[in-house]
Amino acid sequence: MRGWKQPGWRYAVTSTIAVLVLSGLCTAVMATSHKLVLTGSSTVAPLAAELGRRFESMHPGVRVDVQTGGSSRGINDARKGIADIGMVSRAIKPNEQDLQAFTIALDGVGIIVHASNVVASLTRQQIADIYTGKITNWRDAGGKDARITVVNKAEGRSTLELFLAYFRLKNSDIKPHIIIGDNQQGIKTVAGNPFAIGYVSIGASEYDAQHGVPIKLLPMNEVAASVANVRNGSYPLARPLNLVTRTAPTGLVKQFIDFARTEQVHDLVEAQYFVPASVH
Amino acid sequence: MIWWKHNISFRPAFTDRWLCWLLRAGAITAALIMVLILLFLLLEYWPAFQKISPVRFFTDDAWYPLEDQYNLLPMVTGTLYASSGALLLAIPLGIASALFMAFYAPHFIAVVYRRLIELLAGIPSVVFGFWGLTTLLPIINQWEPPGASLLAAILILTLMILPTLALTSYVALTAVPKEYMQAATVLGLSRWGIIYGVVLPAARKGIVAGGLLAAGRAVGETMAVLMVAGNVVQHADSLLAPIRTLTANIALEMAYAMGDHRAVLFVSGLLLLFLVMALTSLAGLLGKEHHG
16 A cells, blocks of 8 residues: 555645656656556555556566546546656446557446345345435335435546436435545445445455455445355446556556556555456 | 833834744734635636636535535525524523633632542534534434434534633633722622622623634534534524534545536535624724724
């Protein structure tokens, strides 16, 4: 975890410095090109940092610098050439077709409730109704008589984007009771509230659920929310994790992307609770 | 002593002039940093200024930055409610703690108590937040869901600013000249009479300064509040409603914000700065009142 930086101010500072250094030493960097800069999704960043560490050990003299800031920033930085590679935790949109995308792993978004909740499954319509405030009591969704605490994500997060797109909702339609930032905050919030419902990355939540955190993942369209089902493509609420570049990758960038898609890094992908993409 | 007095009757010594310039440079730097921060915030907002007029931060329907709605007002009230609530609780408790340490507790207990309060002041805010998330919220949740609420934010903030208030008040109380108290005792005042009539008015400035420091911390606190307040953007209609503060808004969304959304988050920062400025002037007025 040491290799990647927290988003926010430090990101702003480091990216500013990176821009200054890059523009100032442009020719020098172009000539030697021993540094790879990756920016973007905080979901991909820990994986990218691990990949970078192994890549560095295989290519002495190369430095891989990973910075977070969200998928949209990954797109933006790759497009402007601020970063060599952008990290994007969703499928590429139609207006982003100018970029080259390479899927390195898959991640599913799972609906989580407290482990003590008697509700075993919810339909797509029920979940949408809960999030839009049409169902406010677990009684109306097959559970106990208790008010539902709706946990939503903060605006700008790709998990929120994926969730909204799947349920065809707008963020202003949602009636949340708690708004959270990252996955861990979501898991802790639901674990501490017997009547909460939230949605987080399946990789992280499946691991926590198996290791004693009192949460459970609900199936989606009768498909269990598990890493296995994300891998075989049957789980509907899933997203690809992409590396994007402005032009067809060459040299060191190509080496890194090819490396990230080989079988020899599957252990790293799985260690982050993601699902490896198909082998090339 | 005598040679020293003799010395200052001449032109200021060489070192004095040096010190004077050094202090001036320090003061100018501090003021300049403040101005630079203000400029920085304005500069970051500037790209969006043409599209989003400042009025819209107060007149838009709600805060959905990705749907072009930018009402920041609920977060201003959220910040004000949370920090004034915390001050309302912490000021009496803090002053009471200080009085206890200074006048009522036996020496040994006073020392131990002060050490405890100093320890409390040193605990990182994220620890308070984590405790709130895992312990306080489930308790409030049993009473009235969702638990994450204005009340939780107030309680956590109270815990965080209480040590600041207690310690600064204590220092202000002990700085009151002994002669005042001796004179009051001679006049036959009771202990409470001395405290209420002599010590508290004399220590007023120091206590107000401590209050201002605490208020600044309460307004600026981010992580702990982010973890317990629920962060729903709305005007709180009860103590148990979730709220979002200006600082939490920046911390939650800045990392993932682009374009106009990002620019508007800097306006959150600007509002926060104005809020603190207003607070400072208010404290200035309060501090003067009795002397003026």
